[in-house]
Amino acid sequence: MLFITATGVAYGQFNVQHQAPVAVERNQQNVLEFRVPGISEADFQQARLFYRYDGDFSYQQQEVNYRNGLFQTSFTATNPNASSLEYYFELTLNSGEMLFYPNNLPSENPVEVEIVESTEEKKPKLEGIDYTILSPRPGNGVTVDDVVIAIALFYEKSALQPGEFQLFIDDKNVTSEADTSAYYISYIPKDLGPGSHTISLEYKTEDQTYSVTDWRFAVVTPGQASFQGFGPGRAPQGQVELTARNQEIAGDINNAYTGRASISGAYGKFRYSANGYLTSQESVRLQPQNRYGVDLSYGDWWNFEAGHVYPVMSQFTISGRRVHGLNTSLHLLNDNINLQFMYGELERQITNQYDSLIVEEVTIGADSVVDRNFLLTYQDGGRGTFQRRVIGGKLGFGNEEKFQIGFHALKVQDDTTSIFNVRDYMDLVNSNVVLNNNLDQVARDSLMANPERLDVRGGNIKPRDNVVAGTDLKMGFNNNRIRFESEAVISALNNNIYDGPLTVERAEELGFDVDKGTADLLEQLSWLIIINENMNTLPFRIAEDDSGDISGDAFFPTSILAGNSELSFRYPNNNFRAQYRWIGPGFNSLANSTIRKDVAGFTLTDRMNFLSNRVYLTLGYENLNDNVSGTRDATTNTITYRTNVSWYPVDRKLPRVSAGLRYRTRDNGIERQNFLLPDDLVNAAVQNIRQETRTINGQDTLVTLVTPTPRSNYTVNINTSVTQQFSWMNARNDVSLSVSNLKTTDEVFAFGDVASTSFSLSLNSRFTDLPLETQFGLTVNNTESGSGQNDINIFGIYAGGNYRLMENSLTLNGRIAITSNKISSRMIEIRDNPNSEVLNDNPRDNYFVLSDEVTKNTFSTFVLQAGARYNFNEYHAMVFDANFTNVSGQNRANDSIVQLRYVFSF
Numbered sequence: 091m092l093f094i095t096a097t098g099v100a101y102g103q104f105n106v107q108h109q110a111p112v113a114v115e116r117n118q119q120n121v122l123e124f125r126v127p128g129i130s131e132a133d134f135q136q137a138r139l140f141y142r143y144d145g146d147f148s149y150q151q152q153e154v155n156y157r158n159g160l161f162q163t164s165f166t167a168t169n170p171n172a173s174s175l176e177y178y179f180e181l182t183l184n185s186g187e188m189l190f191y192p193n194n195l196p197s198e199n200p201v202e203v204e205i206v207e208s209t210e211e212k213k214p215k216l217e218g219i220d221y222t223i224l225s226p227r228p229g230n231g232v233t234v235d236d237v238v239i240a241i242a243l244f245y246e247k248s249a250l251q252p253g254e255f256q257l258f259i260d261d262k263n264v265t266s267e268a269d270t271s272a273y274y275i276s277y278i279p280k281d282l283g284p285g286s287h288t289i290s291l292e293y294k295t296e297d298q299t300y301s302v303t304d305w306r307f308a309v310v311t312p313g314q315a316s317f318q319g320f321g322p323g324r325a326p327q328g329q330v331e332l333t334a335r336n337q338e339i340a341g342d343i344n345n346a347y348t349g350r351a352s353i354s355g356a357y358g359k360f361r362y363s364a365n366g367y368l369t370s371q372e373s374v375r376l377q378p379q380n381r382y383g384v385d386l387s388y389g390d391w392w393n394f395e396a397g398h399v400y401p402v403m404s405q406f407t408i409s410g411r412r413v414h415g416l417n418t419s420l421h422l423l424n425d426n427i428n429l430q431f432m433y434g435e436l437e438r439q440i441t442n443q444y445d446s447l448i449v450e451e452v453t454i455g456a457d458s459v460v461d462r463n464f465l466l467t468y469q470d471g472g473r474g475t476f477q478r479r480v481i482g483g484k485l486g487f488g489n490e491e492k493f494q495i496g497f498h499a500l501k502v503q504d505d506t507t508s509i510f511n512v513r514d515y516m517d518l519v520n521s522n523v524v525l526n527n528n529l530d531q532v533a534r535d536s537l538m539a540n541p542e543r544l545d546v547r548g549g550n551i552k553p554r555d556n557v558v559a560g561t562d563l564k565m566g567f568n569n570n571r572i573r574f575e576s577e578a579v580i581s582a583l584n585n586n587i588y589d590g591p592l593t594v595e596r597a598e599e600l601g602f603d604v605d606k607g608t609a610d611l612l613e614q615l616s617w618l619i620i621i622n623e624n625m626n627t628l629p630f631r632i633a634e635d636d637s638g639d640i641s642g643d644a645f646f647p648t649s650i651l652a653g654n655s656e657l658s659f660r661y662p663n664n665n666f667r668a669q670y671r672w673i674g675p676g677f678n679s680l681a682n683s684t685i686r687k688d689v690a691g692f693t694l695t696d697r698m699n700f701l702s703n704r705v706y707l708t709l710g711y712e713n714l715n716d717n718v719s720g721t722r723d724a725t726t727n728t729i730t731y732r733t734n735v736s737w738y739p740v741d742r743k744l745p746r747v748s749a750g751l752r753y754r755t756r757d758n759g760i761e762r763q764n765f766l767l768p769d770d771l772v773n774a775a776v777q778n779i780r781q782e783t784r785t786i787n788g789q790d791t792l793v794t795l796v797t798p799t800p801r802s803n804y805t806v807n808i809n810t811s812v813t814q815q816f817s818w819m820n821a822r823n824d825v826s827l828s829v830s831n832l833k834t835t836d837e838v839f840a841f842g843d844v845a846s847t848s849f850s851l852s853l854n855s856r857f858t859d860l861p862l863e864t865q866f867g868l869t870v871n872n873t874e875s876g877s878g879q880n881d882i883n884i885f886g887i888y889a890g891g892n893y894r895l896m897e898n899s900l901t902l903n904g905r906i907a908i909t910s911n912k913i914s915s916r917m918i919e920i921r922d923n924p925n926s927e928v929l930n931d932n933p934r935d936n937y938f939v940l941s942d943e944v945t946k947n948t949f950s951t952f953v954l955q956a957g958a959r960y961n962f963n964e965y966h967a968m969v970f971d972a973n974f975t976n977v978s979g980q981n982r983a984n985d986s987i988v989q990l991r992y993v994f995s996f
Contacts, residue, residue, distance in 0.1 A: 104128050104951075105884050105909065106179060106191035107869045109852045110828050112746045112811040113204045113706075113736055114175055116167050119306045121231075121286060124154065124161040124179050124191060125867075127886065127907040128951045128975045130987050132339055132346065135182045135376055137161050140197070140684060143172035143205075144695050145712060145730075147654065147671050149197070149684040151410040152400065154179065159905070159955055159973065164231075164308070167205045171573065171658040173665055173697035173708050174734070176200040184376065186471070194846055194873060197684065199832060202809065204736045204748055207703040216293050216300035219245040227327065227354070228305040235898050235961050236995065237309065239268075239289055240276040243302075253295035255302070260287055280898075282309050283822065283856035283863060328353030328996055335989035346370050359389040375440060375471065378414065390425075394418045401432045403484055406579045406652055407500040407558050408681035411436065413480060428486040428496070436478040436681060439508035442551070443472030447518075447525045447544075449533065464537060466512055466525065467547045476553050477508035480681055490564040497561050501618070502680040504553035506588060513550055513588065514541035555584040556680040557619045576655040583650075583678040586624035591616045596623070626650075627676040649676035649719045652685075665697040675719055690718040691728075708734040708750075724798040726758040745814040752807040760800035762838040766935040767923055774840040776920060776936040794934070803836040821855040836877075841918060841938060846873040861898065864891035865905075876918070878940055883912040890955070899961050907953040917941040952976040967993040 107125040114120040122139065137156060140149035154163040167175055178196035181189040190196040224240035226232050239257070256265045257275055259282070268277035275291070290304040331350040337343075347370045354363035366382040373379070383397030394417075395401075400410050401417040415434015421427075445467040452461040479502070486496035512518055515537040518526060526534065537543055560579030566572070589596065591612040597604035600623055612621050627647040656669040675688035691714035698707045710732035717725040734750035764775040778797045783790050813826045828850045836842025849870040856863045869886040890905030923935040957971040969991040976984045 104189055105871070105886070105911070106181065106189055106193070107850070107867070107886055107888075108179065108191050108201070109826050109850050109867070110201050110811060111203055112748045112813050112826070113206045113738055114165070114167050115208045116170070116205050118166065118208055119228075119286065119308070120165050120167070121308055122163055122165055122177070124181075125159065125888070125907070126161065126181065126189065127159075127888070127909045127953045128977060128985070129159070129181070130337065130339065130973060130975070130985065131156060131335075132337055132344065132371060132987075133183055135184055135379070137179070137181045139163050139165070139177055139179055140200075141165070141175060141177035142200075143167075143169045143176075144174055144667060144669075145176065145693060145710075146405060147673060147686045147689065148405045148409065148682055150402065150405070151684075153412065159907075159953070162231075162310075169205075171660050171665065171667055172205055173667070173695055173706075174202055175205055176202045192848075194832065194844065194875075199807065202734075202750060202752075203811075204706055204708065204734055204750075206706060206736065206738045207699070213292065213299055213301040216250075216302050218249045219243060219293075219302060221291075221303055222356075223303070223305060225327070226307040228307065231308040231310040233901070233959070234282055234309050234894070235901065235959075236964075237282055237307075238276065238278055238964075241274075241291060241303075243273045243275070245273075250293070251295045253293050256292045256294055256299075258288075258290040258292065261290075283854075326353050326355035326996075330994045331991055333989055333991040335987060337985075337987040339985050361387050375443075377440075378438060391421045392419070399432075399434070401430075401482075403430065403432070403482055403498055403500065404560070404562065404577060404579075405654070405682070406560060406577065406581075406677075406685065407482060407498060407679055408432075408480070411681050414438070415480075425489045426487065428484075428494075430482075430484040430498075432483070433481045434479070436480045436502060437475050439477040439505070440474040441509045442474040442511055443469040444512065444523070444525055445469045445472065447528065448547075449528065462533065462536075464515075464529075464533070464544045465547050466518075466544060473548065474509050474511070474551065476504035476506065476511075476551065478502060478504050478680070482681075486562075491566045491570045493566075494564045495561070496564075497559075499557070499559040500679065500681060501558075502554075502556040504555070504587070506553045511550055512544070512546060515544040516541040518544070552586040552624075553588060554680060555587045555620050556678060557582050558679050571660050573658045573660070574656070575658075576653070578653040579651070579677070581650050581652070581677050581679060582619050582621075583626040583676075583680070584620050584622065584624050585626060587620040587622070589622060591620055592622040626678065647676060649674035649721075652677040663699045665695075665699075667693075667695045669693045669695075672718060675721070688716045688718055689714050691715055695732075704737065704739050706734070706736040706738070708732070708736075722798075724758040724760050724801075726756055726801055728754065728756045730754040742815040745812055748809075748811045750807075750809045752805075754805045754807075756801055756803050758798070758801040760798050762800045763797075764934070764937075767937055771923070771937045773838060774937040774939065776938060777934050779934055800838040802838045803834055803842060805832065805834040807832045819855075819857075820859045821857040824854045826850075826852045841877045841879060841940070843877040844873075844875045846871070848872075861894035862891060865889065879916055879918055881914045885910045901959045903955075903957045903959075905953075905955040907951075907955075909951040911947075911949055911951070913947045915945050916943065950978045952978070965995055967995075969993060 104126050107127070108123070111120065137154040138151050139154050140151050142149045152163060152165070154161045161179070161181070178200045179191040180196070183189070192199055192201065221244065222242045224242060225238045255270065255275060256263060257268050257277060258264065259279060264277055264279070268275055286306055286308050288304060288306050291302040293300045293302055329350070329352055333348045335346040335348070337346060349368045350366070352363070352365040356362070363385045364383065368380050371379055378398070381398045383395065383399060385395050387393040396416040397414070399413050399415065399417040401413060402409050413432065413434040413436060415432065417430070417432040419428070419430040448465045448467060450463040450465060452463060454460050480500065482498070482500035484496060484498035486494050488494035510521060510523065519538070529537070558579055558581040560577060562577040563575070565574045592604060592609065594604055594606060594609050615621060627650050652673040654669065654671045656667060658667045659665070670692045672690040673685065673687050677685070677687055679685060691712065693710070693712040695708065695710045699705070700707070710730070712730040714728045715725055731753045732751070734748065736748040738746050760778070762773055762775070762778060763780050764772050764778060765781055766779070767775055778799055779794055780797055781792055781794055784793050785791070808831045809829070811826070811828045813824065815822065815824050817823070830848045832844070832846045834842070834844040851868040853866045854863070867888045869884070871882070871884040873882045874880070886907065886909040888905060888907035890903070892901055892903035894901050918938050919941050920936050921939050923937065952975070954974045955972065957969065959967055959969045961967045971989050971991070973987040974984065975986070
């Protein structure tokens with residue numbers, strides 16, 4: 091069910107549920123989960139998490155994995171200077187529809203959480219000892235039955251002070267229960283609860299306790315276990331999954347088969363990993379669903395990735411976008427020479443699927459045919475894409491913690507020969523595709539004489555070419571506590587490269603002169619970028635003089651430039667950051683669509699830490715302007731004030747609390763006016779007009795001017811989150827509560843207000859007397875947009891759990907989720923001013939009004955999941971999952987999925 095709002099597009103059948111964390115710990119693994127009741131693995135193309143630090147001008151991205159109705163990703167905040175993390179979730183369905191969290195302008199109103207320092211007590215590092223973590227690998231998610239802690243130690247006994255090794259899980263000393271020797275420690279925990287856990291190995295002497303190592307892993311429900319990154323054990327570790335799935339989606343029965351495999355290991359400084367995912371749902375009509383990759387590295391100086399990789403070069407070029415190709419880097423001479431190279435495919439070719447050629451007769455009166463239009467149509471979902479290739483590189487000199495200067499460049503280009511694409515009738519004639527059988531000879535002759543008369547309904551796709559190049563500077567002072575970073579880039583974008591570089595003949599057809607030398611230069615530059623009349627910004631202006639002659643004046647288009655500079659001070663109790671950005675409206679990177687363009691201004695953020703990093707106070711101020719090139723009639727100024735207070739105590743018996751406030755104003759200084767309407771209707775006017783007296787031919791004349799659309803609104807966003815751990819009913823309970831309120835008040839447009847309130851509650855319980863874990867969640871979202879155009883109320887509740895028996899060999903799990911949706915919408919109509927003295931067909935006296943007719947839609951989504959896992963031994967397991975979905979009020983058949991999975995771990 092699709093409904094249009096004043097702020098975007100939402101899809102009523104599905105809604106995304108998410109429990110935002112109170113805070114994320116820096117340099118620690120944080121797991122983010124998103125639930126979409128009713129969505130199955132056969133319904134979507136990809137899921138992505140977009141994130142940025144402290145309101146940066148663009149987002150980085152990473153893919154989100156899906157298992158058993160849960161979208162889950164592990165995230166680590168590595169930026170040492172950032173005080174906050176902003177993110178949103180994007181889900182692309184097979185139909186092309188998109189779901190978001192938050193669903194109201196997610197890139198402008200993302201989820202915002204504080205980044206805090208780890209609550210773990212810092213202990214001195216023990217020197218003279220090496221180790222290999224055998225299991226579980228850092229960052230992995232494993233089931234409770236697969237948790238085996240094992241670490242091998244390498245050292246000279248004579249080099250250590252007398253003492254003993256101690257093993258801790260979540261700060262609990264389990265040394266007495268572990269199998270220990272001088273060089274090997276292993277432990278199998280029992281009844282370890284779901285969620286993130288910390289393993290610490292320490293060495294205690296008579297005078298001091300030293301840290302050997304610590305790492306994190308996650309215990310997840312059966313079927314959600316994952317293997318990611320490197321396993322530093324000398325013996326290879328891996329997993330193979332084979333899945334058969336029977337599914338009935340919207341009445342369509344379809345069987346699916348998938349296979350997953352991963353392996354990783356290390357030998358000395360050499361580390362390797364490989365992974366693959368194959369599915370019978372792979373389709374030539376979609377971007378690749380299959381995934382595979384190889385990752386190799388040697389120490390800290392060489393890394394090589396191939397397959398489906400996710401390179402990061404800079405925020406202005408590419409930052410986590412999936413590429414089918416390779417990405418490699420070298421770090422030499424103590425990181426004083428740094429090289430990166432990437433090459434691959436951003437998008438694969440998807441052939442256009444045309445439907446038929448339609449002839450529409452243009453008539454006058456009842457029977458008089460005066461002309462015919464020729465239209466080529468696509469099949470449903472038949473629009474294709476070109477193969478889009480990307481190549482890029484980066485070279486840096488110097489260590490970024492002291493002084494480094496770097497250069498980088500990225501080129502993205504569509505392959506015009508990769509697919510069959512009809513631009514005019516001659517493309518059809520010269521192809522093997524027969525779509526013109528319904529044309530008579532007269533029509534064929536007409537099209538042969540004028541091939542461009544053939545139109546493609548919806549437009550034909552156009553190949554693009556893009557190059558981005560830049561330089562960056564990084565400096566650190568006072569042991570890297572004071573940092574300065576700056577980046578400047580330039581881009582060029584061609585929106586249609588079919589006809590190649592601009593030639594003398596083509597310039598003449600367009601009405602201006604290009605000499606032979608210039609044309610030859612453009613031909614020579616075509617290896618870098620194809621320059622023709624389809625550039626988004628041309629380096630010359632076309633002008634016509636009084637005699638009608640057309641000429642072009644060369645100039646440098648500053649709109650294709652962009653830059654960002656920031657200065658940061660990072661001390662134990664204070665973190666200050668000042669950032670200035672300037673991004674022209676013509677700047678583009680086809681490898682990063684999240685860059686905010688046409689903006690200039692500065693951002694100030696100050697974060698203060700109190701009580702040994704347990705209390706955080708953040709203050710922020712941002713002042714941005716658009717119209718940086720001065721080409722618009724008005725400039726919008728956006729000012730944002732932000733504050734956040736977080737309490738993050740070490741003792742989990744105390745609650746962790748975060749409360750934030752953001753206040754944003756937008757104003758372009760244009761008044762709302764329309765002298766043809768009464769005062770009470772001016773804010774609802776369709777057009778903004780004013781009268782002005784001008785001297786024309788020596789006489790004062792009253793003229794009417796259409797002025798730019800005024801903009802003046804303010805937004806208040808309040809977010810509060812609380813988590814608490816407590817004991818009750820012989821269980822350890824973790825409860826989380828989040829409340830968010832967003833209200834936008836438009837002061838110059840009657841239908842620009844938006845109000846949204848969301849509430850979420852989750853409770854996870856692990857019982858001490860029973861091998862039982864339970865989950866419960868509740869979400870409520872109420873949104874009114876367009877000052878009453880749309881009113882959306884969503885209520886969701888879920889409950890689930892898993893139970894272990896047969897000495898933990900068998901695990902049963904189940905979950906039920908119910909979502910209720912109530913949607914009411916009113917059309918916005920245009921009315922004529924009945925009291926106007928001008929004719930009613932003059933649109934200048936029109937105004938908007940909400941329709942009296944209210945459309946209501948109420949439906950519910952019911953999801954039931956059940957599953958079981960049986961471990962034959964430590965290597966082999968079978969997993970059964972079943973999913974039943976019912977959507978009431980949508981005339982949609984019940985959906986069901988049953989799948990069986992075989993898992994082999996080694």
